[in-house]
């Protein structure tokens with residue numbers, strides 16, 4: 101399976117990482133201010149909850165040939181990882197802790213501001 105930056109993915113890929121060994125542990129619980137990500141479950145399965153500050157949508161990822169685009173100001177929660185889950189993440193920028201919003205109330209406040217701008 102191949103992934104071409106700018107072709108299959110609508111941004112230049114600056115970083116690739118993968119989340120493994122997470123059975124029984126939830127991950128995420130944050131949003132990003134600028135980062136775009138594509139989540140591909142290359143093995144096993146997991147559920148991803150996306151919250152834009154107004155609605156929460158749940159996605160079940162269990163296919164290596166499709167990805168979920170997670171955009172700025174989308175709060176994400178990743179849960180129910182299968183034991184064999186490998187979640188590949190293609191990211192538009194290098195790791196930057198300043199880009200994270202880890203407090204849900206701050207996320208809601210910034211989302212409202214961003215929507216009004």
Ligand code: TYD
Nearest residue numbers: 115117119126127128129130194195196197
């Ligand atoms: P985090 O993004 O909070 O994890 P998840 O979304 O999987 O729950 O990252 C967990 C820790 O790993 C955090 O302390 C930051 C660190 N980290 C890096 O150093 N580089 C990276 O590329 C990523 C994604 C995380």
